[in-house]
Amino acid sequence: MSIITLTTDYGNKDYSVSVLKAKIYNEISDIKIIDISHNISPFNLTEAAYIIKSAYKHFPKNSIHIIGIESEFTPENTHIAMKFDDNYFIGADNGIFSMIIGDFKADSIVEINIHKNYNNTITANDVFVKIATHISRDGKLEVVGKKIDAIKEIKDIKPVINSDSSQIIGSVIYIDNYGNVVTNITQKTFNKISKSRSFTIHARNVKFNKIYNSYSDAIDYSIPKEKREEDGKKIALFNNLGYLELSIYKSNSETVGSASTLFGLNYRDQISIHF
Numbered sequence: 001m002s003i004i005t006l007t008t009d010y011g012n013k014d015y016s017v018s019v020l021k022a023k024i025y026n027e028i029s030d031i032k033i034i035d036i037s038h039n040i041s042p043f044n045l046t047e048a049a050y051i052i053k054s055a056y057k058h059f060p061k062n063s064i065h066i067i068g069i070e071s072e073f074t075p076e077n078t079h080i081a082m083k084f085d086d087n088y089f090i091g092a093d094n095g096i097f098s099m100i101i102g103d104f105k106a107d108s109i110v111e112i113n114i115h116k117n118y119n120n121t122i123t124a125n126d127v128f129v130k131i132a133t134h135i136s137r138d139g140k141l142e143v144v145g146k147k148i149d150a151i152k153e154i155k156d157i158k159p160v161i162n163s164d165s166s167q168i169i170g171s172v173i174y175i176d177n178y179g180n181v182v183t184n185i186t187q188k189t190f191n192k193i194s195k196s197r198s199f200t201i202h203a204r205n206v207k208f209n210k211i212y213n214s215y216s217d218a219i220d221y222s223i224p225k226e227k228r229e230e231d232g233k234k235i236a237l238f239n240n241l242g243y244l245e246l247s248i249y250k251s252n253s254e255t256v257g258s259a260s261t262l263f264g265l266n267y268r269d270q271i272s273i274h275f
Helices: 016-027 045-056 096-101 114-118 124-136 187-194 259-263
Strands: 002-008 031-037 064-068 079-084 087-092 108-112 145-147 167-175 181-186 200-203 206-208 234-238 243-248 270-274
Touching (some): 002 016, 002 045, 002 124, 016 031, 031 045, 045 087, 045 096, 045 167, 079 124, 087 096, 087 124, 114 124, 167 187, 181 259, 181 270, 187 243, 187 270, 200 243, 206 234
Parallel strands (some): 064 087
Antiparallel strands (some): 079 087, 079 108, 108 145, 167 181, 167 270, 181 243, 200 206
16 A cells, blocks of 8 residues: 655644545545644745655655645746655655755656646646556656756755854754754764864854763763753754754753743754854
């Protein structure tokens, strides 16, 4: 049984998600539909890309991922389907695909061209469902689109390195449910620029001089529990996707606060590393 995942900014209040699922089941009943997230901030491509990158690798090969973010079809926002890393992705060519694949190369990308068969009256979701169910039946991408080599790129999501490599200037790309702040600075970039030099991470008025390997790595278990600095300790680490993350140990944004609230950080705020 094929798997189709859904990632949208529709939220769960309205009927949009249920209608999208109904469209899939009307096309093919023998299918497994999994929600990755419907709580993406409206039109936030960076957030959506981060969540999809975090999730898709855990799905079986040949899973199909529908992306419903800023997906209305226009001459400047065409629809594409991509095979990458043994998975299929369907959505609008608005820059999100370039963020998903990063520095890697897709196996195949097509610009979907089935709209003309419906006098351009077909909705984006209708298109995505038809392509997804076509793929689930072992259909080829080339049947539903024209092969292309270039996709739209979003340039400003990559950190900037200054001329003498003494500073990496990045930004916040995602804030998770715990209020942890994820930046666009990767471990690969950090290792390349740092060359084992000492450093200071600047996040507004908060500074970090050490990057831990994990949350538990920040706790000194040789100290008796009642004397440890645990809850509320600020932590910088590279998460499982290799992005620099700023956190508060065992944070709770509704009680003691989180990295986002306590550090005063929001989406796109600047984070810099000085060597």
